[in-house]
Amino acid sequence: MSTASLRGAAAVVGVADLHYKRGEAPHGELRMTLEAIVAACADAGMSPRELDGFVSYAGGGHDGAILGAALGVEEVRWSNMMWGGGGGTVAAALNNAAVAIATGQAECVVVFRAMAQEDSGRLGYAKYFYGPHYLAHGVGSPAQVCALRTQRLLEHDGVPREALRALVLAAYRHAQNNPTAAGYGRPLDEEGYESSRMITEPFHLYDCSRESDGAVALVLVSAERAKAMRPDAAYVLAGAQGAPGGYSSIIDNDDLYTSAGFAARPGRSGVADRLWAAAGLGPDDVDVVQVYENFSGPAVAALIDHGLAPAGPSAGEVLTVDNLTAGIGKLPVNTSGGNIADSFVNGMGLAVEAVRQIRGTSTNPVADTHISLFIGGPMAPLVSSTLFGREDTL
Amino acid sequence: MSESSPEAAVERDDVDARVREYLWGPAADGLDQPYWDGLVAGELRLQRCGNCAEWIWGPQWICGACHTFDPGWAAVEAVGTVYSWSRSHYPFITELADRTPYVTVLVELPAADNRRVLGILTGDDADGVRIGQRVVGHFELDEGATWPLLRWRRDSTEGARS
Numbered sequence: 001m002s003t004a005s006l007r008g009a010a011a012v013v014g015v016a017d018l019h020y021k022r023g024e025a026p027h028g029e030l031r032m033t034l035e036a037i038v039a040a041c042a043d044a045g046m047s048p049r050e051l052d053g054f055v056s057y058a059g060g061g062h063d064g065a066i067l068g069a070a071l072g073v074e075e076v077r078w079s080n081m082m083w084g085g086g087g088g089t090v091a092a093a094l095n096n097a098a099v100a101i102a103t104g105q106a107e108c109v110v111v112f113r114a115m116a117q118e119d120s121g122r123l124g125y126a127k128y129f130y131g132p133h134y135l136a137h138g139v140g141s142p143a144q145v146c147a148l149r150t151q152r153l154l155e156h157d158g159v160p161r162e163a164l165r166a167l168v169l170a171a172y173r174h175a176q177n178n179p180t181a182a183g184y185g186r187p188l189d190e191e192g193y194e195s196s197r198m199i200t201e202p203f204h205l206y207d208c209s210r211e212s213d214g215a216v217a218l219v220l221v222s223a224e225r226a227k228a229m230r231p232d233a234a235y236v237l238a239g240a241q242g243a244p245g246g247y248s249s250i251i252d253n254d255d256l257y258t259s260a261g262f263a264a265r266p267g268r269s270g271v272a273d274r275l276w277a278a279a280g281l282g283p284d285d286v287d288v289v290q291v292y293e294n295f296s297g298p299a300v301a302a303l304i305d306h307g308l309a310p311a312g313p314s315a316g317e318v319l320t321v322d323n324l325t326a327g328i329g330k331l332p333v334n335t336s337g338g339n340i341a342d343s344f345v346n347g348m349g350l351a352v353e354a355v356r357q358i359r360g361t362s363t364n365p366v367a368d369t370h371i372s373l374f375i376g377g378p379m380a381p382l383v384s385s386t387l388f389g390r391e392d393t394l
Numbered sequence: 395m396s397e398s399s400p401e402a403a404v405e406r407d408d409v410d411a412r413v414r415e416y417l418w419g420p421a422a423d424g425l426d427q428p429y430w431d432g433l434v435a436g437e438l439r440l441q442r443c444g445n446c447a448e449w450i451w452g453p454q455w456i457c458g459a460c461h462t463f464d465p466g467w468a469a470v471e472a473v474g475t476v477y478s479w480s481r482s483h484y485p486f487i488t489e490l491a492d493r494t495p496y497v498t499v500l501v502e503l504p505a506a507d508n509r510r511v512l513g514i515l516t517g518d519d520a521d522g523v524r525i526g527q528r529v530v531g532h533f534e535l536d537e538g539a540t541w542p543l544l545r546w547r548r549d550s551t552e553g554a555r556s
């Protein structure tokens with residue numbers, strides 16, 4: 001059945017991450033997208049004119065024809081948008097670029113996302129994405145849908161609330177070493193977390209991600225070309241995506257309600273299982289994780305789904321602040337500060353940090369990183385993951 | 395115009411009433427019309443396939459179990475248990491800002507093969523809401539609203555039963 005393997009076929013050779021405080025971007029989304037793409041190409045040491053593929057996700061604007069024309073490329077061979085909101089397809093966008101390269105549809109693909117409040121409004125604020133069967137009952141934002149799922153994760157499944165807090169505090173600890181993080185110079189302790197105002201229970205203010213203006217771009221090329229370009233390229237070892245249980249069209253009647261969407265169901269492999277199988281690796285092989293945390297609860301559920309932490313009350317034994325901290329713990333997570341303490345350009349900055357860990361250029365480097373996992377938006381309608389490896393892991 | 399002027403407040407109320415109408419009520423495509431008609435009649439109606447008896451929620455054009463189109467509707471007793479809940483403090487929906495904080499419950503309905511429906515929990519005892527508690531549905535027409543809504547109360551007989 002399979003004709004082209006994704007494993008090691010493509011690699012990230014250039015990255016750029018421009019972010020600003022929400023509402024303070026100096027330019028609109030198109031301009032910032034172009035800036036990020038040009039910067040990522042410069043990081044890769046190549047001309048933007050060589051790009052022939054463009055991939056974004058979740059309703060981002062500006063397709064390959066627009067960007068290709070602006071950049072003066074020779075030809076646009078691949079221009080795709082991954083459906084699905086909530087950051088769920090951010091990793092799927094990377095996977096899509098790798099698929100294009102692995103199958104010869106394109107040779108040099110840039111994955112991008114830009115957000116500027118002036119162009120697209122404030123994402124978390126009453127966009128009325130939800131239909132009347134949510135709105136009539138006071139549910140009008142992803143925070144509330146994720147809160148309902150997280151409440152059951154805590155109260156019914158028994159995951160301790162301290163596990164959510166640990167994820168948040170580790171992110172803030174990482175941000176203290178990252179001068180460009182929004183949380184830099186703003187350390188957060190248990191008391192500060194606990195005393196912050198409630199947003200929608202069980203989420204405090206600090207359980208919720210930031211929203212930044214900015215643009216992020218990652219350039220992928222074939223493995224052959226990557227080897228010639230740089231020794232620290234981040235190879236795509238595996239990617240997987242999926243849509244469990246129907247989600248929004250069945251109004252909170254999906255199976256595995258407290259799953260983040262990556263878990264297997266009886267008789268069905270889940271996204272996480274497919275990721276590990278495709279890579280020939282397991283959760284114990286991962287050196288560092290970047291998990292999309294629009295809210296802390298779904299991120300904890302995503303770590304459980306991927307087998308990185310046990311389900312239920314034992315999750316608290318693995319998900320401690322120290323164990324999630326780079327240089328100290330066995331499961332360093334969101335080492336730039338993540339969406340919560342660094343910046344949020346629809347979660348794409350996390351992919352850049354996953355690449356930086358492979359390169360060894362993170363501000364919180366995890367020693368001798370060979371395997372770097374990026375997990376896309378948990379508890380979104382469609383979710384995805386990408387596993388990166390160093391050249392010597394191929 | 396000053397936002398605090400009485401004139402502004404009146405205008406704001408008018409806008410809210412219109413928006414409330416927009417926020418809920420039957421979809422333009424008619425798919426969920428029987429649900430809303432049921433609320434007016436004081437009944438909770440969900441889809442139930444006339445061919446294979448599958449309960450379906452939210453509204454669908456087709457039964458996912460047997461692929462019968464326009465699967466049909468049935469009334470179901472509005473009694474269930476809290477599957478999950480969240481108390482919203484931030485006014486995510488500006489038109490409901492005057493209600494915050496409010497508790498939204500996801501209620502599992504044993505009479506509909508444990509299909510789950512959302513609703514706001516009313517009553518003074520909403521503070522003590524927990525998963526697994528029995529709740530009973532009722533139908534409320536908000537001031538200025540066109541369509542009534544299904545809301546939930548803790549079952550006052552629960553203590554006596556257990």
